[in-house]
Amino acid sequence: MSEGARAGRRDAVAEMKRGIILDAAQRVFAENGLRGASMRAIAKEAGYVPGAIYAYFPSKEHIYAAALSESLIRLREATETAAVGAGARERLVAAGLAWFDFYDANPRDLDMGFYLFGGGIEPRGLSEELDRELNAALLATLEPVRRAAIEIGATEDDAVVLTADTFAHASGLLLLAHTRRIELFKLDARPLMAQHMEQLAARIAT
Template sequence: MNDSGRAERRETVAEHKRTIILDAARAVFEAEGLQGASMRMIAKAAGYTPGAIYAYFPSKEHIYAAALGESLERLKAATEAAVATGTPAQRFVAAGLAFFDFYDTNPRDLDLGFYLFRGGIHPQGLSVDLNAELNTKLLATLEPLRVAVLDDGAGADRARVVTADVLAHASGLLLLAHTKRLALFGGDARAMMRTHLCERLARGNTPESG
């Protein structure tokens, strides 16, 4: 095997180990939360020594950020695929529903993204740099929505407000559905999300629109 082949094999093995670590970490975070988890717990769940884990990640916070970052990459792929064709209005609705559907069908990603594991809803223990990196990735998942609003005739400020509104509405519906609170009202979360998106379009994109 030549040097190129050996390097490729090492890279494949490293990526495989990284995947095992992240899968084990997700299970530990789900059970213990970020605060309760430890590198030793993650190493044990992955079948490695703590030293082997540190060779890939310097801290449990970096592992959490890596897991969340990969989740956001998959979400970005989903929202981008949803807007491959269609008018701006159609792309707006499709992107909004793709965002909703991703978390609705992947509840563990919802827990990961909204810090719903034990300990409360806030970016616990993550550094400013890690938060900034993850926020950039979150904005990238919403970019198809923002572009659709721009293409529909809105200005940059309006597109930003509408995108934030869709994020807020989707987040609220997902949390209510995820915690079964929406059942109190007999509502269907996805149907409500679609209605909101269509009504958002009906209001128009002028600055004075409510």
């Protein structure tokens, strides 16, 4: 086997182990929350000795950040893919719906993104550096909405407000949907999200 082939195999094994650790960590976070989780518990869930996972991540916060980062990459791919072709108005609506649909189909990612594992709703973070990187990644998932708003005719400032509106409205509807509180009104969250995005697009256009 050539050196290049051996290196490729080592990389593949390392990536596989990294994935096992991240999957195990998400189960531990879901059960114990970020505060209650430990590197020892994550290692045990992954089937490794604690020292083995330090070769991949220096702390549980870095593991959480890596899992959340990968989730946000998938979310950005979803919104970017949805906002291809058609007119700007259609792209704005499609990107907003794609953001909603991703978390609607992946509730564990929603919990992870809002740090809801095992602790309820309150301000949380990891570290100044990790938070800055993750916040930038989150904003990038909504960039297709902001771009489309500007193409329709929004100012830079108005596009930021509209993007925040999309984020807030989708988050609220997702909370209602996944706690089933939406059933109080005998409504379906997704049509409400679609209607809201159409209204935002119309508001810009006029």
